[in-house]
Amino acid sequence: MSNPTMGGGSGNVLPYHRLVGQNAVKLALELSYVVPRIGGVLLSGRRGTGKSTAVRAFSHAVKDGELPVTLPINATEDRVVGGWDVTKLMAGKLEWKPGLLEDAHGGTLYVDEINLLDDHIVNIILDVASTNILVVQREGGQREKRNIEFTLVGTMNPEEGGLRPQLLDRFGLSVNVSEEMDSNNRRQILSNVLDQDRRQRLNETDPETQQERKNLKDRLDSARERFKEMKPSSELIGDCVALAEAFQVEGHRSDLVLARAAMALAAMEPSETSHHAHLQRVAPLVLQHRRPEAASGERLPWSDQENEKVKEILSHARK
Amino acid sequence: MPANNRMSAADRLVQTLSAAALEPGLGSVLLWDAPEWLLTGIADLFARILSQVHDQNVAWFPLMSGETEDRMWGCWQPRSDSNGVRLSWKSGLLAGPDQGKVPRLLVLPDLSTLEPLTARACVEAMSGVPPACPSASVGMVSPHLLDRWAIRLAWRIDGKDLRQCRLSQCLTQSETWEIPLPTRWNTILDQARKCSATLDSTIMDRLMEWTGTEAISGESVQGYRRTIALARLSIALARMQGCNTVQKENLEEALKLLGLERKNTPRPRQNSALPPPEANPSEKNTNKPEKKDPSGENPNFSEVNPGKGNEQDPVFSGEPHPPETLEGLEFCEEEKPYPEDHADSLRENSPLRPLSGTQWAEGQHHGRPIGSKPVQDPSEMAIIPTVLEAAKWQAVPHRSSHARVNNGLSILFSDLRAHRYLAKPDHQFVLLLDFTSVTGRDWEKALFPDLHWAYVRRARIGVVRVGAADAAHPWCAQRLEARNLLDPRILRGLQAEGGQATPLADGFRQVRLLLRKAMGHGRGAATLARLVIITDGRGNVPLEDSLLNRAPPGNVGAKGIEDAIIQARSLAMIRNLQVVLLDPQPRYLSHLPGQYAAILKAWVRTIGPRVEQESIS
Numbered sequence: 023m024s025n026p027t028m029g030g031g032s033g034n035v036l037p038y039h040r041l042v043g044q045n046a047v048k049l050a051l052e053l054s055y056v057v058p059r060i061g062g063v064l065l066s067g068r069r070g071t072g073k074s075t076a077v078r079a080f081s082h083a084v085k086d087g088e089l090p091v092t093l094p095i096n097a098t099e100d101r102v103v104g105g106w107d108v109t110k111l112m113a114g115k116l117e118w119k120p121g122l123l124e125d126a127h128g129g130t131l132y133v134d135e136i137n138l139l140d141d142h143i144v145n146i147i148l149d150v151a152s153t154n155i156l157v158v159q160r161e162g163g164q165r166e167k168r169n170i171e172f173t174l175v176g177t178m179n180p181e182e183g184g185l186r187p188q189l190l191d192r193f194g195l196s197v198n199v200s201e202e203m204d205s206n207n208r209r210q211i212l213s214n215v216l217d218q219d220r221r222q223r224l225n226e227t228d229p230e231t232q233q234e235r236k237n238l239k240d241r242l243d244s245a246r247e248r249f250k251e252m253k254p255s256s257e258l259i260g261d262c263v264a265l266a267e268a269f270q271v272e273g274h275r276s277d278l279v280l281a282r283a284a285m286a287l288a289a290m291e292p293s294e295t296s297h298h299a300h301l302q303r304v305a306p307l308v309l310q311h312r313r314p315e316a317a318s319g320e321r322l323p324w325s326d327q328e329n330e331k332v333k334e335i336l337s338h339a340r341k
Numbered sequence: 342m343p344a345n346n347r348m349s350a351a352d353r354l355v356q357t358l359s360a361a362a363l364e365p366g367l368g369s370v371l372l373w374d375a376p377e378w379l380l381t382g383i384a385d386l387f388a389r390i391l392s393q394v395h396d397q398n399v400a401w402f403p404l405m406s407g408e409t410e411d412r413m414w415g416c417w418q419p420r421s422d423s424n425g426v427r428l429s430w431k432s433g434l435l436a437g438p439d440q441g442k443v444p445r446l447l448v449l450p451d452l453s454t455l456e457p458l459t460a461r462a463c464v465e466a467m468s469g470v471p472p473a474c475p476s477a478s479v480g481m482v483s484p485h486l487l488d489r490w491a492i493r494l495a496w497r498i499d500g501k502d503l504r505q506c507r508l509s510q511c512l513t514q515s516e517t518w519e520i521p522l523p524t525r526w527n528t529i530l531d532q533a534r535k536c537s538a539t540l541d542s543t544i545m546d547r548l549m550e551w552t553g554t555e556a557i558s559g560e561s562v563q564g565y566r567r568t569i570a571l572a573r574l575s576i577a578l579a580r581m582q583g584c585n586t587v588q589k590e591n592l593e594e595a596l597k598l599l600g601l602e603r604k605n606t607p608r609p610r611q612n613s614a615l616p617p618p619e620a621n622p623s624e625k626n627t628n629k630p631e632k633k634d635p636s637g638e639n640p641n642f643s644e645v646n647p648g649k650g651n652e653q654d655p656v657f658s659g660e661p662h663p664p665e666t667l668e669g670l671e672f673c674e675e676e677k678p679y680p681e682d683h684a685d686s687l688r689e690n691s692p693l694r695p696l697s698g699t700q701w702a703e704g705q706h707h708g709r710p711i712g713s714k715p716v717q718d719p720s721e722m723a724i725i726p727t728v729l730e731a732a733k734w735q736a737v738p739h740r741s742s743h744a745r746v747n748n749g750l751s752i753l754f755s756d757l758r759a760h761r762y763l764a765k766p767d768h769q770f771v772l773l774l775d776f777t778s779v780t781g782r783d784w785e786k787a788l789f790p791d792l793h794w795a796y797v798r799r800a801r802i803g804v805v806r807v808g809a810a811d812a813a814h815p816w817c818a819q820r821l822e823a824r825n826l827l828d829p830r831i832l833r834g835l836q837a838e839g840g841q842a843t844p845l846a847d848g849f850r851q852v853r854l855l856l857r858k859a860m861g862h863g864r865g866a867a868t869l870a871r872l873v874i875i876t877d878g879r880g881n882v883p884l885e886d887s888l889l890n891r892a893p894p895g896n897v898g899a900k901g902i903e904d905a906i907i908q909a910r911s912l913a914m915i916r917n918l919q920v921v922l923l924d925p926q927p928r929y930l931s932h933l934p935g936q937y938a939a940i941l942k943a944w945v946r947t948i949g950p951r952v953e954q955e956s957i958s
Binding site for chain 2: 069112116220223
C-alpha cells in the first residue's frame with residue numbers, strides 16, 4: 023500500500039547530507055546544536071526555499087531519525103510550558119503533564135511560521151532557550167526549576183510580517199535563506215527530492231544515510247565536549263566587543279553570542295587557525311538581524327562590504 | 342462545444358486528481374473559480390480516488406472560513422453516561438489520533454475569504470486540501486498560502502449544461518450528486534500504485550529548461566516548489582501509464598495540466614489521458630510493462646487509443662453516463678498559470694497574522710469567540726467554558742470540602758472563564774463623494790491622508806456616491822460597504838465622471854444610515870468613525886425626489902441645498918465621529934462648503950486643481 027502521508031509529510035524527510043548548498047543554514051544549525059545557549063536560529067526566507075526541509079533534515083540526522091518537536095501554531099501556554107493532566111485531573115489525581123519545551127529537551131524545538139505565533143508564547147520560548155531554565159508557577163502549584171536544553175529553530179517568511187526587534191535580538195543566529203541560483207545545484211536539488219520520493223514510495227532506505235548521520239553526530243558531539251573545555255581568550259572578547267560596536271548593535275547579547283558562536287566553530291573545526299577566521303564566518307549570522315536597519319523592519323542582505331568591514335575591524339584589532 | 346474539448350476537461354479532472362492521490366507531494370489541488378456545488382462533487386470524486394489509492398476509506402470535510410479553533414484542533418466536550426456527565430476529548434479536523442496515518446481530505450470553499458486563524462492552519466497543516474478561489478480575488482490571498490498548492494486547475498463553467506445535468510441526476514437518481522469515476526480508472530490506479538517511475542537525464546534536462554523561466558517562476562525565481570510539482574506530476578502521469586521512466590509526453594502533459602505549455606510548443610493531438618500512440622512499437626519505452634489484463638486487452642485506455650484510429654473519441658466513451666455528467670465543464674487556457682505572481686496586491690500587510698487584542702480596542706467584544714481565558718472581571722464570565730473548566734477539577738480532593746448545591750458542580754473563582762474574542766477593527770471610515778463637484782480638481786491627492794488613516798486602522802469602509810454619471814438611479818445616492826480599503830469594489834466605486842443630478846441630501850441621509858448601523862448595531866460596533874465629505878454643497882435633487890427615485894418635477898430652486906443642510910445637521914449629533922470636509926473651492930456659492938463644515942464641526946482642507954501630466958512635462 024502506498025504511504026498515506028500526504029503533502030510531503032513527516033515520513034518524507036530529505037537526508038541532511040543530501041541538502042544542496044545552504045551552507046549558512048547548515049552552519050547555524052550545527053553551531054546551535056553544539057552550543058544550545060547560543061539561543062536559537064531564525065531562518066528567514068521566501069516561500070519554497072527549503073527552510074523547513076533543512077530543519078527537519080538536521081533534526082532527523084542528529085536525533086536518530088526523530089523529527090524535531092514542532093510547536094503547533096495554535097499552541098497555548100499550557101501546551102508549551104506544561105500543565106495539569108486533564109484526564110488524570112478528572113480522575114481525582116493531580117499529575118503534571120510536561121509541555122513541549124520539556125519534550126524538546128536534548129533535541130530540537132522547531133517553530134514554523136514563528137512570525138505568526140503569539141508574541142507572549144515566543145517570549146516564553148526564547149526565555150527558556152537562552153537560560154536553559156524552566157520554572158512554572160500556576161494554578162496553585164509550583165514546579166521545581168528544571169534545566170532544559172534544546173536547539174531552538176524558528177522559520178518565517180518575511181512577506182507575512184516580521185518579528186519585533188526585541189524578539190529578533192533574542193535569536194542567537196539568523197540566516198536570510200535564499201535559493202540556489204546555480205542551475206547545476208537546482209538540478210541536484212530536484213534530483214535529490216525525487217530520489218527521496220521514490221525511496222519513500224518503495225520503502226527503501228538510503229544506504230549512505232545511516233553512515234552520514236553517524237559521522238555528523240559524532241563530529242558535533244565531539245565538538246560539544248571540546249566546547250566544554252574551552253575558555254575564551256581576552257583577544258576574542260575584545261574582538262567581539264569591537265565588532266558589536268562597529269555595527270552599532272544595541273545591548274550585550276550580540277557580544278556574547280559572537281563569542282559563543284566563534285568558540286563553537288572552533289570546537290567543530292579544531293585546528294590552529296586564528297579565532298578571527300571563526301569570527302569572520304559567524305559574524306553575519308550574529309549581526310545581520312541586530313543591525314540598526316533591522317529595527318525599522320528592513321531586511322537588507324548581508325553584503326560583501328560588510329564582510330570587508332568585519333575583516334578590517336579584526337585586522338585593526340590584531341594590531 | 343466540440344466533443345473533444347469537453348472530454349478533455351473531464352479527463353483532465355480525473356487525471357489530475359489521480360496524480361495528486363498517487364504522489365504524496367502533490368496532495369493539494371487548487372481550483373480557480375469553481376462554484377461550491379461543483380466543488381463538493383469534485384471533493385467527493387477526489388475522496389473516492391484517494392480511497393482507491395490508499396486502500397482505505399477517505400472522507401472529506403469542509404473547512405469554512407470562520408472555523409473555530411475547537412473544530413480545527415479539538416476540544417473537551419461533555420458526554421453523558423450512567424455515571425453522570427463526563428468530559429471527553431474530541432479531536433478536531435486537523436489533529437486526530439490518526440493524523441498522518443489516514444489521509445484526510447479537507448475542502449476549502451473559498452480561499453480568499455479565509456480568516457487568519459484558518460489560513461494559518463492551512464499553511465501549517467496542509468494535507469490534501471482542494472480549495473476553490475475566485476481568480477478575481479487572487480490578490481487578496483497571501484502568496485505564502487497559495488504557494489502551498491502544488492496543482493492548480495482553471496475552470497470555466499459553461500453554465501447551464503452541467504448545472505442542468507446535476508439537477509436532473511439529483512431529481513431522478515439520488516439526492517446527492519456524484520461525478521462518476523469510470524471503472525477502468527480502478528485498473529489504472531491499481532497499476533499506478535504498484536509502479537514507480539524515475540526521470541532520466543534527458544527529461545531532467547527538459548524539465549530544468551522550465552526552471553527559472555518566467556512561466557514557472559513569475560517575475561523572479563520563487564523557490565523550488567513549482568519545479569518539484571512539475572516533476573512529481575510527470576512521474577505520476579508516467580506511473581498511470583505503467584512506465585518506469587518518465588517520457589517526454591508525460592512531461593508535456595504535465596506542463597499542459599499545469600497550464601505551463603509554451604505557446605510555441607506543438608500540442609500533442611492525442612487526448613490528454615491517453616498513452617502515446619502505439620503506431621511504432623519500436624519507439625515504445627522498453628521499461629514499460631507488457632502486462633495485459635485478464636480480459637486480454639490492454640487495461641490502459643483500450644477504448645480510446647488514438648493509435649487505433651479513434652483520435653477524436655471521448656475519454657469516457659465506454660461508460661453509459663459520464664460524458665453527459667460533465668458536459669459544460671471547460672478549462673480556461675490560462676496565459677498565466679500562477680496569477681498571484683501578476684495580481685495586484687489587494688490584501689493587508691501580513692494577512693496571516695490575526696489582529697492582536699492589544700492593538701485594537703482591547704476589552705471590546707468584537708469578533709466571535711475563538712477560545713476562553715480566565716476572567717479578569719466576573720461580569721464577563723462565559724457559562725459553558727466555566728462549567729467545562731470546573732468539571733475537570735471535580736474529582737480533586739480539595740473540591741469535596743466545598744459545599745455543593747444538590748450534589749452539583751463545585752465552581753470556584755479560579756474556574757471562571759471568559760470568552761476570548763477574535764479581535765476586529767473597531768474603526769469606520771465613510772466617504773461622501775460628490776462627483777459633480779470635483780471636475781478638474783485633484784481630490785485623490787487631498788483624500789490620501791484619510792485613506793491612509795483608514796488603512797492603518799483596518800477600518801471598515803463605506804462610500805456614498807453622489808452624482809456619478811454611471812449611477813443606475815441618478816436621482817439617488819449609492820452606498821458601497823466593504824470590510825476594508827483593499828476591497829476592489831471601493832477602488833472601482835471611486836472611479837466615475839460627474840453626472841447631471843446631485844442628490845446631496847440623499848447622500849447625507851445614506852451616510853447617516855451607514856454610520857448608525859456601523860456604530861450602533863451589535864457587539865462589533867465601531868467606536869470611532871471618520872467621515873470625509875467631498876462636495877461643493879450644491880445639491881439639486883430634493884430628498885423627496887430621491888426617496889421616490891424620480892426626476893425632480895420643475896424648478897427645484899434651493900430645495901436640494903436646504904434638504905442637504907437638514908440632513909447634514911442630523912450627522913452632527915453622532916458621537917465619536919470625526920468629520921473632514923475637503924473643499925473643492927467652487928467658483929459659485931463658494932461659501933457653501935464652509936457652511937456645511939460649521940454645521941458638522943468639520944476640519945476643512947482645500948482641494949487644489951488637477952495638474953495634468955502634460956503640463957508638468
